[in-house]
Each structure stands twice: as structure tokens, then as C-alpha cells.
Amino acid sequence: MDLGQNIISTLAELETQRQPLESQWRDCFDLTAPERGQGFYNQTDGYQLDTSKRAELYDSTGTDSVQMFASALTSGLTPSNSKWFQLELEGVSTDVLAGASRIWLQESSEKMFGAFNSSNFHAVLLEFKKDIAIAGMSGLYIDMDSEGKLIFEEWPLYNLYVQESQRNRGIDTVYRRMQLTPAQAFNLFGDNIPESAKHCLETKTKLSETDEYVHCIMPREGKTRSSEAKLVKNMPFASVYVHVKTKQIVKESGFNEMPVIIPRWSVIPDTSYAIGPFYKVLPDMKSLNEIQRIYLTNLELGISPPLVADDDGVINPNNIKLGPREVMFKSQNGDIRPLYVAGDLSTADVAIVRLQTSIRRQMMADQLAGTGQKYDTAQAIMQKQETMRALFGPLFGRLESEYLRPMLERVFGLMYRAGLLGEPPEELLNMDFKPSFTGPHARAQRMERANVTMNYVQNLMVLAQTDPTVMDAIDLTKTALRYGELTGVEQDLIRTQREIDQLREQRQQQQQAMAAMQAQLPPSEAA
Numbered sequence: 001m002d003l004g005q006n007i008i009s010t011l012a013e014l015e016t017q018r019q020p021l022e023s024q025w026r027d028c029f030d031l032t033a034p035e036r037g038q039g040f041y042n043q044t045d046g047y048q049l050d051t052s053k054r055a056e057l058y059d060s061t062g063t064d065s066v067q068m069f070a071s072a073l074t075s076g077l078t079p080s081n082s083k084w085f086q087l088e089l090e091g092v093s094t095d096v097l098a099g100a101s102r103i104w105l106q107e108s109s110e111k112m113f114g115a116f117n118s119s120n121f122h123a124v125l126l127e128f129k130k131d132i133a134i135a136g137m138s139g140l141y142i143d144m145d146s147e148g149k150l151i152f153e154e155w156p157l158y159n160l161y162v163q164e165s166q167r168n169r170g171i172d173t174v175y176r177r178m179q180l181t182p183a184q185a186f187n188l189f190g191d192n193i194p195e196s197a198k199h200c201l202e203t204k205t206k207l208s209e210t211d212e213y214v215h216c217i218m219p220r221e222g223k224t225r226s227s228e229a230k231l232v233k234n235m236p237f238a239s240v241y242v243h244v245k246t247k248q249i250v251k252e253s254g255f256n257e258m259p260v261i262i263p264r265w266s267v268i269p270d271t272s273y274a275i276g277p278f279y280k281v282l283p284d285m286k287s288l289n290e291i292q293r294i295y296l297t298n299l300e301l302g303i304s305p306p307l308v309a310d311d312d313g314v315i316n317p318n319n320i321k322l323g324p325r326e327v328m329f330k331s332q333n334g335d336i337r338p339l340y341v342a343g344d345l346s347t348a349d350v351a352i353v354r355l356q357t358s359i360r361r362q363m364m365a366d367q368l369a370g371t372g373q374k375y376d377t378a379q380a381i382m383q384k385q386e387t388m389r390a391l392f393g394p395l396f397g398r399l400e401s402e403y404l405r406p407m408l409e410r411v412f413g414l415m416y417r418a419g420l421l422g423e424p425p426e427e428l429l430n431m432d433f434k435p436s437f438t439g440p441h442a443r444a445q446r447m448e449r450a451n452v453t454m455n456y457v458q459n460l461m462v463l464a465q466t467d468p469t470v471m472d473a474i475d476l477t478k479t480a481l482r483y484g485e486l487t488g489v490e491q492d493l494i495r496t497q498r499e500i501d502q503l504r505e506q507r508q509q510q511q512q513a514m515a516a517m518q519a520q521l522p523p524s525e526a527a
Contacts, residue, residue, distance in 0.1 A: 004247040007216045007240060011175045014161040021273055025135045025157065028278050031285045032062045032134050036127075039158030058292035061356045062285045065363035066278060070129035072364070077404065077439050080122050083113045084439035085408060090432035100425045102496070108421045112411055115420070119150035128154045133363075136265040136276035139174065142407065143259060144414045155260060162262060162272050165219055170402050171262045171272060172237075173218040179210040189250040194243045212244040217260060256417070257410045263403035265395065281359045288355040295348045302345070400437065408435045450487050453479060 022040050029037025034053030057063075078084050087105045089097075097105075116122075124140070131138035131154075139155030155176060163173035180188070182197040191198075200206045220238050232239075235254030243250055264274035278285075359365075412433065415421050457479060463470045477500060484494045495503070 002247075003240065004242045004249045007175070007214060007242050008244060008247050011161060011177075011214055011216075014163065014175060017271070018161060018273065021268065021271070022158075024275065024279065024282075027282060027286075028134045028276065031057065031282070031289060032066045032278060033130060036131065036134070036156065037158065039156060057289065058296060059285075059288050059352075059356070061288060061359050062278065062281070065281075065360055065365040066130055066133045068365040069133045069277065069363050070126055073129050073133070074122075074125050077399065077437075078116075078121075078125065079439060080117055082439075083109065085109065085113070085404070085435045085437050087112075087412075087433055088436050089428070090434045092431065097496075098425065098427055101427045104422070104424050104428065108412075108424075111421060112408070112415060115150050115411065115415060119152060121150065121152045124152045124154050131157055132263060132265055132276060134276050134278050136274035136279065137262055139176075140261045140407070141259055142261065142410045142414070144418060148415075148418050148420055150411065150414065160262070163218075164272050170406070171264075172258055174216070174260050174262070176215045176217075178213045178215055180213055181210055182207060185211065185213070185250070189241060192250045194246050194248055194250070196245075213250070214242045214244060216240045216242065217255070217258070220254070257413045258406060259410060261403060261407045261410070263399055265398075277363060281362045284355050284359050284362075288352065288359065291348055291351055291355070295345065295352065298345060298348070404437060405435065450483060453483055 026037055026040045029040070030053050034057065038053075087109045089105075128138050128140055135157050138157055139160050141151075141153040141155055143151045143153075145151055155174075159177040161175040162171045164170065165172050182193070182200040185193045185197050186201060194211070197211060200209075217237055217239050220234075220236060232253040235256050237255040237258055239251075239253045239255060239259075240249060241251040242248065265276045266279075267274045412421075457474065457476075460470055460474060477497075481494065481497065
């Protein structure tokens, strides 16, 4: 079996494996963002489907909670107004590096942060995070154009099929279905397009009809990320486009890093897929939506009740419908009057409030929202950071390993190969780079350690009033450096251990020189 046939057959197996999970994701999208889940229905008229599903949504609590959750996750992990990462070396402290190396790492971090902000990163990110909140996963494709500008593209879940080549190592194999017109296929693949597409372009017929292709990204055997690959077919990750009908490979290339980042919220056992935080509130949201539908119907009946009229034997009662502003015919004599339908709306009000509160609490919307004031106090900000630490702490490790780290590795590789970061000092050659995260969520995770450190210093100072020798138990210089690191102080504002040692050595030399000068002076002048 050749590569094209193997890709198509593997994709068919993955589709069968994923099918039982699609109904769960479909329900989550229907009650939050129907327009983002329309691909699960295999409908050609997406707008009509979106309109019908949106009309069946009677409560916006789920939509608002997802929006709040995605916004908080975005501002907490990758804020646009402050640098949320810093390049470091694997297993090497920056304190022992020369000044030129520290400057290169600092400047490279600044250039990467600027590249994020000058691209479409933040425009794509919110919708990307919405899919994570709703379905638990989504795809973020990262590349660079010919002008050296980063390109970010969201790949929705409905046309993604994924695999892990090694268990618990993250997703490294992606299959993506694509619908392309003949012109779009020619722009991507050139003369390698199928004969049917060439015929459409030559005859200028059926130009608006689409054909199906599959894009497969997978690791190459025997290739690692450290491979020195200049030819695309020797790169660690293969990129193959296949025409589904003919199983013809229309393009094959490669990537030095995995270009698609697919973070997962809560992994489903024995699968490569996940569910999002909204899945746990799905029963409440279904109940709330149904109660709201009944509530609105009864509210309309109460505002504009049906009417009761005499049956004169001419009008057919079987054609009469029960509902607001409808007329009911009866056989007894009497005037036309309203027909009041019994219903206790107050009971529905209590149920609606209870369900809305439960959904917002479980989606952390209330905890992540501000205080409502124009400017939050310092105490309110600290409380919010503590809340974020408690809520996102257990899941921050997964987001860091499956989202932030691979994304920065990809961006660093693209910018370094494009010459946008400059040549590193010789000291940094053949070293592995790693990012440290300084965003609000990352700082919130470290605040507990920072508070413990500060409380320890304060207690020692109290004890030192009785016995000054207790201060010998702590290295205040290391404590100051560590506290600045934990609280996210900019590294260029803090001296390194090497700079501190040099400063102390200069101070000691000056003191020795002054002592020597005083020793040479006559006793009267020295005094």
C-alpha cells in the first residue's frame, strides 16, 4: 500500500474511532456557539443550520460563561500588554552566563513577544480558546510568510483527527479534511492537482465546486527535532496532501517542528481526545434551556391569553389552535372572554436562577469576573490572582506542556531560521533553550512560594531583635534574587550573582585602598 492509500485508510479508521464522541461535542456547541459546531452536521448550508440551532437556544448563560472563560484564560496565559515568557537555557542558570549571552536571550525574548503582537495571534486566540472551553481541544497552525511575519490559523475540531505516536507524549499526528475549489488547489499544489481539477480550469467549468483533500502531518521515523535537515523530505515532521478520490499525493514537504499546536483540557481515557469544562455543566444547561423555553411560552400566554367564544355551528372547532391570541370555541352560551391558563412563573424563576448560578460557578465565570468597579484595588487583584491559582493550578501543567512550550518552540525555530533573532554568542551554541513563563497564571502559581519566602524573612527579622545571630541562617542575597524571580520582576532590573560578586569585590578593593591610604598618613591627619 502506497503512502496516499495508507493515509486515506488510516483516516477512515480514525473517523470511526471518533464518531461516538462527536455527539457530546455537538451538544456542547449547540448550547453555546452553534456556528462553531456546524461542521459536525455535514450540512452544506452552514448559515441555515446556524440559524436554526441559534433559534433553539433560549438562554445565553452558556455562551456568556464560555466567553468569560476564554477571555480569562487568554489574559492569564498570553496577555498582549505584558511579556508572558522569557527565554532561558535547559539546566543552566542565567546567573552564570556572560553579559552578552544574557542580553541575547533578553533581546530574543523581546523580539518574539513583538512578533506575536504584530501578527494575527490575538485575533485568532479568543476563538481558539472558546473551542477549548466548549469541546476541550482545538488546533492552532503556526507558520511564517515570505516577509518574515508570523501566521496563526485556527483549525476547528470538527475536521481534525489526531493521534499520539507515543503514549502521554502529546499529539504529534494530525489529519485534516479540506474542501478546495480547482483554483484553490492550483494555488496550493501547482501542476500536481488531479486531472479533474485541471479540466475544470482549462474549460472554465465547475469552478465553484469543491473537491476533498486530506492534509496529514506526522513524525518521520528516525528523524528528531535536532536533526540538521535542509531538504523538506528530511525534516522531522512530514507534511503530505492527498486527493481523496484518486488517493494521489499532490504535495509532500516537511516541518522542523510540529506546526499544529493542539492543547487538551481533560483527556478522555484510552483516546487522544478531550472534553472541555463546559461538558460537566451540559445537563444543567439542557435543563435550563428547556425551562426557559417553557417559561417564555407561559409568559406569552399570561401576557396575551387565548380567547373563548361560542360555537355557532359554522366555524369548525377542529381548526382552532391553542396558544397566545388564539380563539377557543365552546358549545355553551356566553361572551368572548380570555382563557386564563394556570401556571406558576415564580417556581420557574427560582429554578432558572439556581441553574444559571450553578453553570456560572462551575464555569468559573463569577470567580474570574472583576469586582464591577472601574479600578480594582490591590487587594482585589491579589484575591483574583489567588482564585486563578486555585482554579487553573491543576491544569496549568498540561496547558504549559501541550500549548505554551510547543508554541514557543515553533515560533523560536521559525524566527531563528529566518535570521530575525541574530546569531547567538558562542557560549550559547549547542545549548537547548527553554521558556520560563511570567504571565498572570504562571505568577499566580508561584505566589504561594513567594509568600512563604517573605513570611520566613519577616519572622527571622522578629527573632533577630532578640538574637541577631539568627540572620546567619539565611542568605539574603539569594533570597532577594529568588523573590524577584517568583514575583515576575523584569530580569534586566535585577543584578545577576556574577554582577553582585563583581560589585562587592570593587567595594572591598575601594575599602582596602582607603585603609591603606589612611595607614600611610600621620596619626594627626588620619584622625
